[in-house]
Structures are given as structure tokens and as C-alpha cells.
Amino acid sequence: MTHKIFIDGGVGTTGLEIVERLSGRPELSFITLDEDKRKDAAARREALNAADIVILCLPDDAAREAVALIDNDRTRVIDASTAHRVADGWTYGFAELEPGHREKLAKARFVSNPGCWPTGFLALVRPLVLGGLLPADWPVTVSGASGYSGGGKAMIAEYEGEGCAPSAFRPYGLSLTHKHIPEMLRYSGLSHPPIFAPAVANAYRGMIVEVPLQLRAMAGAPKVADIHAALADAYAGSPIVSVASLEESAGLGQVAIEHVGATDRLALFVFGNDDAGQVRLVAALDNLGKGAAGAAVQNLNILAGLPETAGLRL
Numbered sequence: 001m002t003h004k005i006f007i008d009g010g011v012g013t014t015g016l017e018i019v020e021r022l023s024g025r026p027e028l029s030f031i032t033l034d035e036d037k038r039k040d041a042a043a044r045r046e047a048l049n050a051a052d053i054v055i056l057c058l059p060d061d062a063a064r065e066a067v068a069l070i071d072n073d074r075t076r077v078i079d080a081s082t083a084h085r086v087a088d089g090w091t092y093g094f095a096e097l098e099p100g101h102r103e104k105l106a107k108a109r110f111v112s113n114p115g116c117w118p119t120g121f122l123a124l125v126r127p128l129v130l131g132g133l134l135p136a137d138w139p140v141t142v143s144g145a146s147g148y149s150g151g152g153k154a155m156i157a158e159y160e161g162e163g164c165a166p167s168a169f170r171p172y173g174l175s176l177t178h179k180h181i182p183e184m185l186r187y188s189g190l191s192h193p194p195i196f197a198p199a200v201a202n203a204y205r206g207m208i209v210e211v212p213l214q215l216r217a218m219a220g221a222p223k224v225a226d227i228h229a230a231l232a233d234a235y236a237g238s239p240i241v242s243v244a245s246l247e248e249s250a251g252l253g254q255v256a257i258e259h260v261g262a263t264d265r266l267a268l269f270v271f272g273n274d275d276a277g278q279v280r281l282v283a284a285l286d287n288l289g290k291g292a293a294g295a296a297v298q299n300l301n302i303l304a305g306l307p308e309t310a311g312l313r314l
């Protein structure tokens with residue numbers, strides 16, 4: 001059986017990355033639209049309804065419009081945009097979120113791909129909240145840096161366009177209302193939104209997501225080794241998510257934004273000092289990999305009942 005796939009927004013930054021990962025897979029067939037029809041609502045409606053699984057790589061409004069154009073009860077949807085990440089009736093597309101979540105995804109019809117920042121954040125924080133190592137009401141901060149392809153074609157043009165003068169490092173989200181905060185709050189299990197302090201670096205792809213914790217302020221605080229053990233346990237055996245040993249992290253002493261390169265891996269690190277009662281949790285990923293296209297392909301595999309890592313860059 002072949003699965004009929006339509007990628008709406010297939011020539012955008014994320015769409016092209018997904019196409020690369022899916023090409024040459026005989027178990028999949030593709031519906032494509034000519035350049036002059038790719039934004040034509042009638043042509044999109046036809047393609048969306050003919051597909052078994054559609055992947056939306058569109059701005060939020062266009063993603064909502066695409067879902068509204070589906071008028072059958074069969075086509076399954078993976079939305080890479082922010083439009084449906086905390087919406088009723090949608091399943092959050094982070095298979096590693098918690099035990100049993102992958103099974104929910106396999107049965108889901110509407111799947112929202114996580115944001116790239118929440119992917120790193122949730123991977124670090126969710127197991128600690130679930131395991132009772134981080135109190136749900138703990139005041140959490142998450143910071144880091146993203147490659148500029150995180151802002152899609154428009155931001156790529158800002159950094160690579162003629163006459164541009166790109167900044168080396170640029171904090172943003174300074175209104176403290178970034179669109180990723182609702183999904184970080186919902187799926188972490190925290191009772192208050194984290195302070196989210198993102199930045200863009202002058203690198204095409206890659207990202208570092210960091211959660212520092214002042215353990216010494218916490219009653220009955222866990223040790224660094226307890227935190228590491230909870231994360232190592234949560235992702236044991238994962239072909240995608242790795243947790244460096246404490247020795248390896250201490251030996252590294254740093255993590256570069258390029259750490260996983262152009263792959264779909266998610267690498268987690270625990271740096272800590274029990275004497276100081278402080279920990280820095282760090283995630284390294286590709287915003288276009290596990291942060292977008294890699295996750296979409298992983299979700300497609302799960303929905304279609306195919307090997308979960310087929311087509312992934314690991």
C-alpha cells in the first residue's frame with residue numbers, strides 16, 4: 001500500500017527539507033501542484049482532499065485555511081505551523097513527550113508539529129516535572145539561540161539578501177508574549193509560563209535551548225545526578241534523543257549551535273555543580289531538523305505505521 005502525501009507549502013524552507021527526507025521512498029506517493037497553482041484555493045482543496053496525509057508548511061493563517069478546505073473525514077493532517085498546537089481536537093506531535101504519547105499519535109487524525117524552541121524545552125523539562133524533580137510551580141527560564149532559517153524565507157532574506165547587514169546575535173521576544181509560550185506551558189506541566197528569552201544567531205541553522213535551575217532555592221532539591229538520571233531514563237534507547245553522560249558533558253564544557261549539524265537528532269546535556277546547587281540543562285538541535293522537518297517526517301511515519309526513523313537524518 002502506498003500512502004498519498006500532499007505537502008502544502010512544499011517550496012518553503014521547511015517544506016523543501018521535508019521533500020528531501022521523503023524522496024525515494026517507494027511506500028509514499030506525492031501530489032504536487034504547479035507553481036502557478038500552489039496558492040490557488042481550488043487546486044489546494046482538491047489536493048488536500050485527495051491525500052491520505054497532508055503536511056502543512058504554511059504561515060498560521062494559511063494553515064487554518066488549509067484545514068478548513070478539507071471536507072472529507074479521512075485525510076489526516078500534520079501541521080508544522082503554530083496554528084493548532086494547543087487547539088482542541090489536535091494531538092501534539094512530540095512522540096517523546098511521555099510514555100504512551102506515541103500510541104496516541106499513531107491513532108490521531110490531526111497532529112500539530114511542535115515549535116523548534118518548545119522541542120528543546122519540553123525534552124529537558126517534561127521528564128523532570130513528571131518525575132517530581134521540578135515542582136510544577138517552579139519559576140523556570142528558557143533561553144538560547146536559533147539559526148536564522150527559524151524565521152523562514154523572510155528572515156533568510158534579512159540575513160542573506162543583497163545589502164543586508166545581519167546582526168551576529170540578536171535577542172528577541174522581548175515583549176514576553178512569544179507564540180511558543182502556550183505550548184511550553186501546556187505540555188511541560190508547569191503551572192506558570194516560563195520566561196522565554198530567545199535570540200537569533202548569524203548561523204543558517206541549528207539551535208541551543210538552555211534551562212538554568214537554581215536548585216539550592218528548592219526545598220528537598222534533587223542532586224545533579226538525579227536530574228541526569230531522570231533524563232537518561234526518559235530517552236533510553238531513543239534513536240533520536242540522546243543524553244550525554246555527566247562525565248562527557250563535563251569534559252566538553254561547551255556546546256556549539258552546530259552540535260548536531262543538519263540532522264534530526266536532539267542532544268541533551270546536564271551541566272551541574274552540587275556545591276553551588278546549580279544546573280544548566282542544554283538541548284542542541286537543528287531548528288529545521290527535529291525542530292521542524294525531522295519531527296514532521298517522524299510523525300508521518302508514526303501515523304502511517306511505518307518505521308519511525310525512516311527518512312530521518314540520524
Ligand SMILES: NC(=O)C1=CN([C@@H]2O[C@H](COP(=O)(O)OP(=O)(O)OC[C@H]3O[C@@H](n4cnc5c(N)ncnc54)[C@H](OP(=O)(O)O)[C@@H]3O)[C@@H](O)[C@H]2O)C=CC1
Nearest residue numbers: 009011012013014057058062080081149150152153287292
Ligand atoms: N523555519 C523553521 O525553523 C520552522 C518553521 N516552522 C513553521 O513552519 C511553517 C513554515 O515555515 P517556513 O518553511 O520557515 O516558512 P517559509 O516562509 O520559508 O515558507 C512558507 C511557504 O508557504 C507558502 N505560502 C504562504 N501562503 C500560502 C498559501 N496561502 N497557500 C499556499 N502556500 C502558501 C510560501 O509561499 P512563497 O514561497 O510564495 O512565499 C512559502 O513557500 C510556519 O508556520 C513556521 O512557523 C516550524 C518550526 C521551525
Ligand SMILES: CC(=O)N[C@@H](CCC(=O)OP(=O)(O)O)C(=O)O
Nearest residue numbers: 080081082115116117146150151
Ligand atoms: C528565529 C525565529 O524567529 N524562530 C521562530 C521559531 C520557528 C519555529 O519554531 O516555528 P513556528 O513559528 O512554527 O513555531 C520564532 O521564534 O518565531
